[in-house]
Ligand SMILES: NC(=[NH2+])NCCC[C@H](N)C(=O)O
Ligand SMILES: [Mn+2]
């Protein structure tokens with residue numbers, strides 16, 4: 045990575061049920077992000093945090109969608125628009141945007157800011173979850189479980205320009221590490237043209253092969269790639285500090301090799317985000333520290 049990296053924190057927790065991910069950006073900074081990047085030879089600056097309204101001062105049902113179907117829709121839209129503006133400005137400055145969550149709903153904003161109308165942007169979504177629910181299928185009403193569907197303009201998101209990002213086409217989107225999918229969400233994934241690699245694909249084929257194929261899909265014929273790293277992608281024994289842990293995730297080594305493969309595509313890498321770190325549920329900040337290590341691997345840190 046030869047560009048200067050600009051860190052943008054988004055202390056967002058309106059898209060998830062369990063409070064605490066709003067402290068993710070602090071925990072990640074405290075976990076040594078700047079040192080990890082500097083020791084990788086990356087020039088980085090901290091762009092601070094984007095303001096997020098407090099849930100106590102917000103109305104979860106004020107978004108104009110049927111009650112409960114997409115909680116804090118209006119606030120999520122406002123935060124995502126600000127994230128998109130900041131990511132876009134970062135790219136215009138010639139810097140690389142590294143967005144820290146916060147819950148995964150912020151991915152809608154990151155992608156809106158990273159995409160260009162006349163281009164195709166590939167996406168790799170490292171996650172236990174599909175985040176492919178729509179307001180019509182969601183069992184929880186939590187937007188962090190809908191972000192990828194929102195970007196692709198599915199269901200009620202089709203007429204919401206702040207979310208639907210046409211530069212992201214289904215055939216250039218890959219989910220890696222899937223192991224927890226809701227019923228309606230499963231149908232949407234199956235009907236779509238995205239590629240979803242489950243944990244059994246990783247078990248049978250090995251992480252390196254699966255990740256290499258994912259990178260191929262996200263970069264072949266696209267003008268750039270966004271990497272979204274949900275820390276619940278890892279097994280909870282490695283990453284306990286996440287709001288929606290699911291057993292059976294990737295190991296520490298598998299996660300590093302995946303990020304090292306990402307680094308090999310640094311020419312195509314346009315933006316990256318790391319989300320869902322919840323320090324309240326963590327053990328001595330180890331999930332945030334692991335996240336910092338993984339970001340360093342994605343930016344080229346090697347043992348030798
Ligand atoms: N980004 C996440 N951690 N997403 C979890 C989503 C969980 C569940 N599928 C839901 O829609 O509520
Ligand atoms: Mn997610």
Ligand SMILES: [Mn+2]
Pocket residue numbers: 171172173274276277288320
């Ligand atoms: Mn997840």
